[in-house]
Amino acid sequence: MNRHRCVMAAITVVCALAVLSAPGLTPGAYAAPPLPPAPSTSPPAVAPPPVVMPPGVAAPGTKGKKSLEVVRTEIDDLYRKAASATDAYNLAEERVDKQSDDVVALADAIVRGQLRIEALRKLAGAAAREQYRGGGLPPEARLVLTTDPQLFLDGVGRIQQGQKATKDLLGELTRAQEDLETYTRDASAQWQKLESSRAKKEEAKKEITKRIAAAKKLEASLEKDERERLEQLEKDAAAKAQSAWLSSGALKDINREASPEGKKAVEFALDQIGKPYVWGAEGPSSYDCSGLTSQAWIAAGRRIPRTSQEQWRQLPRVAVEDMRPGDLIIYFQDASHVAMYVGDGMIVQAPRPGRNVTLSGAGAMAILGVVRPDK
Incomplete structure (x- = not known):
């Protein structure tokens, strides 16, 4: 009986609330919560799957210099x-x-x-x-x-x-x-x-x-215009690094002439400009970085180690300010790149896959040190 009375009391309260929420009630009356919208007959909208872009590439509509910088890095x-x-x-x-x-x-x-x-x-x-x-x-x-x-x-x-x-x-x-x-x-x-x-x-x-x-x-994964801008970014970064290197006064005391053997090595290296980089290659139609430098010095009559790391380890080292044409500049902390200094702050190098042997600024990359094959 008690349970029946509780149920009836609950029904009474609900009915009273319904009456109070009806239109035309006096100010201060309680408003009923809004009713849920009527069900739609059209199918629910499905969100499109997220666009997954390659690492470092901005999503459509957000392309910009910063994302290309990430790609370049x-x-x-x-x-x-x-x-x-x-x-x-x-x-x-x-x-x-x-x-x-x-x-x-x-x-x-x-x-x-x-x-x-x-x-x-x-x-x-x-x-x-x-x-x-x-x-x-x-x-x-x-x-x-x-x-x-x-x-x-x-x-x-x-x-x-x-x-x-x-x-x-x-x-x-x-x-x-x-x-x-x-x-x-x-x-x-x-x-x-x-x-x-x-x-x-x-x-x-x-x-x-x-x-x-x-x-x-x-x-x-880049569009054609992005690849063009990426290449320009590479050139701009190299030019900026070279400018900073020159501004540091690095060339102030670098005015020494090449040895006779060094001149021959430089001439050989310059003659290879335009030939493609191919890893593991040491000429005559293509080169990697150390393949170019080692063959240049062989042409000058001196055999040196084949790899940039062994060139750094075995050849006599000289200070940057004592550098002369024909010397080899070793780059990066792991000595993974080498180029030949040819004077006036410039090097001949085989840069990387997809590039050709070229003339570049010596300060465009992080210099580890300099070695001299004919010291």
Whole structure:
């Protein structure tokens, strides 16, 4: 019964509220909450899926310099990483070539050692057969049995000579066998190094291919006018960096002339302008950065390390203010890029994939240091 009374009371309250909310009530009366809109007969609107743009590319309607700057930075970073991998590839390739030559040389040494041992064994066999033909008696025993004093004296000399020859023969045979064992061990170790270098070379090749493909894909995602503006941004950034470098007074004391070898290297490098950059290439139709500098100095009569990192590690370093034409400028903290200084604040370089060997400002990139191949 109590429950029935509660329900009835609730119904009464609801009805009272409905009456109070009716139109025409006096001021101060409670207004009923608005009714929900009538259901529409048209299907509900569906929001379009969000547009997913490549990294660094602004969505349609928001394109601008800032987004292209991001793209430029990402592309530069990808090509920098490709350049570093290229250096690793070139070093591995150089080691593969050298280690292959070492393995071939050791194989030749092993063959020569085997032939030498075979010849020594034949000599030892001949000596044994000679003793057999003498009745199996050693020379000393046969000498004791002779009754001719002169033959005895002559025999003593021959026995001494024979003993020395036998000792020398056995010693040479032992050394030949030891050398053969050493050659075999060295060949095995060298082969393992060769396989390791080949693996590193293939790993670097994959890394290069991946980075360059990513950079090209990012460039291809831009419209034609964006690509043109991107190229202009690259030129503007290089010009700004070069201007800042020149304004710093970096060229104030740089007035030295090239050495005779340096002039030849510069002439060679300048003659390559317009040829395309190809990673791992060292001419004559295309170059990467260190392929250009190493070949230029080979043309000048001096062989230098193949990679920019090894050029930085092995060649004598000079201060920037002591730089002269023919010197090599190493760029970035990982020494992943190199160019040749040609004077007046300019360099010849093979920049990156998609670009040609060109004349550029020496200060357009972050300089790590300078090395001199003919110091």
